[in-house]
Amino acid sequence: MKLSRLGEFGLIERIRRGAPSGRGVRIGIGDDAAWVSHASGSSLITADLLIEGVHFDLKWTSPFALGHKSLAVNLSDIAAMGGTPAYAVLSLGIPGNLNSKLIDEFYRGFNALAKKCGVALIGGDTNVAKSLIISVCVIGHPPRRPVCRSGAKVGDDIYVTGSLGDSALGLKLLRQKRSGAKRNSIAQLLARHHQPAPRLAAGALLARRHLATAMIDVSDGLLQDLGHICGASNTGAVIWNEQLPLSPVYRELAGKDGTAYALSGGEDYELLFCARPRHRARIKKLQALAQVKITRIGNCVPADRRITVLDSGGKPLALRIKGHDHFKK
Amino acid sequence: MKLSRLGEFGLIERIRRGAPSGRGVRIGIGDDAAWVSHASGSSLITADLLIEGVHFDLKWTSPFALGHKSLAVNLSDIAAMGGTPAYAVLSLGIPGNLNSKLIDEFYRGFNALAKKCGVALIGGDTNVAKSLIISVCVIGHPPRRPVCRSGAKVGDDIYVTGSLGDSALGLKLLRQKRSGAKRNSIAQLLARHHQPAPRLAAGALLARRHLATAMIDVSDGLLQDLGHICGASNTGAVIWNEQLPLSPVYRELAGKDGTAYALSGGEDYELLFCARPRHRARIKKLQALAQVKITRIGNCVPADRRITVLDSGGKPLALRIKGHDHFKK
Numbered sequence: 001m002k003l004s005r006l007g008e009f010g011l012i013e014r015i016r017r018g019a020p021s022g023r024g025v026r027i028g029i030g031d032d033a034a035w036v037s038h039a040s041g042s043s044l045i046t047a048d049l050l051i052e053g054v055h056f057d058l059k060w061t062s063p064f065a066l067g068h069k070s071l072a073v074n075l076s077d078i079a080a081m082g083g084t085p086a087y088a089v090l091s092l093g094i095p096g097n098l099n100s101k102l103i104d105e106f107y108r109g110f111n112a113l114a115k116k117c118g119v120a121l122i123g124g125d126t127n128v129a130k131s132l133i134i135s136v137c138v139i140g141h142p143p144r145r146p147v148c149r150s151g152a153k154v155g156d157d158i159y160v161t162g163s164l165g166d167s168a169l170g171l172k173l174l175r176q177k178r179s180g181a182k183r184n185s186i187a188q189l190l191a192r193h194h195q196p197a198p199r200l201a202a203g204a205l206l207a208r209r210h211l212a213t214a215m216i217d218v219s220d221g222l223l224q225d226l227g228h229i230c231g232a233s234n235t236g237a238v239i240w241n242e243q244l245p246l247s248p249v250y251r252e253l254a255g256k257d258g259t260a261y262a263l264s265g266g267e268d269y270e271l272l273f274c275a276r277p278r279h280r281a282r283i284k285k286l287q288a289l290a291q292v293k294i295t296r297i298g299n300c301v302p303a304d305r306r307i308t309v310l311d312s313g314g315k316p317l318a319l320r321i322k323g324h325d326h327f328k329k
Numbered sequence: 330m331k332l333s334r335l336g337e338f339g340l341i342e343r344i345r346r347g348a349p350s351g352r353g354v355r356i357g358i359g360d361d362a363a364w365v366s367h368a369s370g371s372s373l374i375t376a377d378l379l380i381e382g383v384h385f386d387l388k389w390t391s392p393f394a395l396g397h398k399s400l401a402v403n404l405s406d407i408a409a410m411g412g413t414p415a416y417a418v419l420s421l422g423i424p425g426n427l428n429s430k431l432i433d434e435f436y437r438g439f440n441a442l443a444k445k446c447g448v449a450l451i452g453g454d455t456n457v458a459k460s461l462i463i464s465v466c467v468i469g470h471p472p473r474r475p476v477c478r479s480g481a482k483v484g485d486d487i488y489v490t491g492s493l494g495d496s497a498l499g500l501k502l503l504r505q506k507r508s509g510a511k512r513n514s515i516a517q518l519l520a521r522h523h524q525p526a527p528r529l530a531a532g533a534l535l536a537r538r539h540l541a542t543a544m545i546d547v548s549d550g551l552l553q554d555l556g557h558i559c560g561a562s563n564t565g566a567v568i569w570n571e572q573l574p575l576s577p578v579y580r581e582l583a584g585k586d587g588t589a590y591a592l593s594g595g596e597d598y599e600l601l602f603c604a605r606p607r608h609r610a611r612i613k614k615l616q617a618l619a620q621v622k623i624t625r626i627g628n629c630v631p632a633d634r635r636i637t638v639l640d641s642g643g644k645p646l647a648l649r650i651k652g653h654d655h656f657k658k
Contacts, residue, residue: 024371026371026475027475027477030478030561031410031477031479031561032406032407032409032410032478032544032545032546033373033374033375033406033407033409033410033412033467033479034373034375034377035371035372035373035374035410035471036371036372036374037370037371037474038367038370038371038372041366041367042353042366042367042372043364043365043367043372043468044362044363044364045362045363045364045416045418045452045466045468046361046362046363046367046452046453047418047420047452047453047454047458047464047466048420048454048463049420049422049454050423050461050537051422051458051459051462052458053459054422054457054458055456076361077361078361078362079363080362081356081360081362081364083362084338087374089374089376089466091376091377091378091464092378093378093380093383093462122374123374123375123376123435124376125376125377125378125380127380127383127384128382128383129380130380130382130459130460131459133378133380133422133462133464135376135378135420135462135464137376137418137466138362138376139372139374139468141361142364144366146355146356146362148360149359149360149361150360160551165626175397198384202598215361216592232359234362248658261416289420292548319634
């Protein structure tokens with residue numbers, strides 16, 4: 001059914017019926033504002049805007065995956081503070097001639113991840129637009145002490161969850177339209193791009209056990225996001241290139257690009273964090289509970305040494321720290 | 330300066346420096362998520378998405394007014410629950426070739442209203458986009474019992490704050506490009522369109538004193554928004570056409586359109602609410618404190634009588650209830 005036939009209020013009613021509810025939702029979709037209860041007297045709040053033609057292309061992503069990702073990137077921000085997500089507000093700008101089936105699929109993807117992570121969809125806004133616009137705001141419960149970007153100290157270890165570079169490498173290969181034998185491998189990389197897994201358990205455990213001194217999620221590329229930690233914490237960093245966690249598929253397909261996508265690719269949605277060296281054993285043990293690999297990839301050094309990536313022989317790689325900037329060309 | 334030169338992080342730093350802070354902001358702009366404290370154990374949350382070419386045209390609105398309005402429409406939703414706004418999250422999609430001066434002006438308008446209403450800007454997202462996209466989420470403190478759309482009873486009076494129709498009539502006249510003697514009058518109407526005043530004091534007083542049984546803000550047109558109250562409350566409504574509050578300028582310029590814009594125009598951002606007849610005197614007195622006129626315009630009747638507008642002779646006006654639907658044509 002075309003949205004122009006379903007109408008705004010028909011659409012809202014469909015959204016309302018499918019929306020996952022949750023504890024503490026006192027008024028959800030359908031009034032002027034939602035009303036929610038809090039476990040503690042404070043909240044974590046984050047927002048992301050995804051725009052067709054900038055962040056995604058409906059030719060390359062399924063509406064279900066897009067729904068998943070729209071929520072996942074916000075949950076990743078809550079994870080990076082060590083929090084637990086609770087409520088989501090979703091605003092959409094939708095081309096009027098879009099088939100409502102696509103929007104249903106989008107919500108199915110969004111709601112599936114929401115349910116899995118205990119998130120209630122409590123409100124939002126729907127509008128007509130020339131291209132698809134997705135704006136998500138997530139409200140979560142903080143740990144007793146949220147983990148900021150500013151707590152790293154010289155001497156801290158630097159860790160990252162999961163593996164790096166799959167998302168960006170997958171996107172590059174997709175754009176090259178490679179076919180044949182590698183297609184299954186590329187599909188594996190692209191699954192990381194289209195349906196990233198927010199590291200909520202790892203983030204919450206690291207915060208609750210006071211293990212992470214500083215934390216951020218890797219959305220703009222490892223080096224750029226590390227730069228945010230170093231800037232806020234007033235430290236530099238040394239990263240060991242050969243310690244970067246790469247998936248088997250990444251190793252198979254990266255070729256001469258080596259670790260370039262792991263260092264600067266972006267959209268990994270892994271957690272990058274710093275911790276005191278005395279906590280190495282506790283962090284190692286935490287992997288099983290968080291169900292994600294955690295790799296030590298470097299350490300914090302004085303700020304004047306900036307950020308260096310060392311090769312296996314201990315020599316600095318010559319690299320320009322690249323990452324994503326939406327406005328600079 | 331072009332945004333492409335300022336860069337994403339240059340822009341974020343500018344936004345951060347200008348952002349109004351407020352009580353309870355423990356982490357504001359510049360980390361993965363904001364962290365805020367709550368007066369009570371619950372929050373009101375609302376969101377609106379404004380899209381260039383759909384909701385506004387930069388030829389017809391100043392960036393300052395647009396910043397004001399982007400926040401005002403959300404504050405109006407908080408007002409309609411009887412709440413007090415506290416925090417705002419603002420995400421922007423910005424054309425890369427836009428002059429950063431325009432964005433500065435936008436934030437100046439947004440921040441001016443935020444300061445006036447005690448709202449802290451705590452986070453958001455900035456992206457490049459083909460046209461300007463504005464997504465705002467506001468978090469507020471609820472009254473002890475937020476006012477929903479569903480509490481009206483048969484026999485309740487129906488009231489509206491301020492005056493109706495100025496915004497829509499102004500927009501219509503602007504599109505007709507009328508000039509000459511009427512220009513000042515049209516400018517007065519357009520001020521209502523471009524810089525609506527959220528009725529926060531009225532909403533909060535009506536909720537705290539348990540006077541409003543149901544409340545909504547008039548964004549899609551009086552009759553359509555009244556329809557939401559009637560639908561949620563399972564009542565009908567009678568509106569007295571000649572009691573509709575019209576501004577002197579509206580009366581001057583509406584001509585043969587009469588009350589059409591007041592009934593169905595939209596974007597008034599006045600509060601429409603219901604109350605028991607025994608509270609008439611208390612509501613009358615409340616006008617001075619809330620600094621806004623409050624007019625009784627009808628009453629709630631059984632649901633099977635639907636919504637009727639009566640002329641001065643008590644005869645129903647023949648009208649199709651129109652209002653805004655983003656998708657229907």
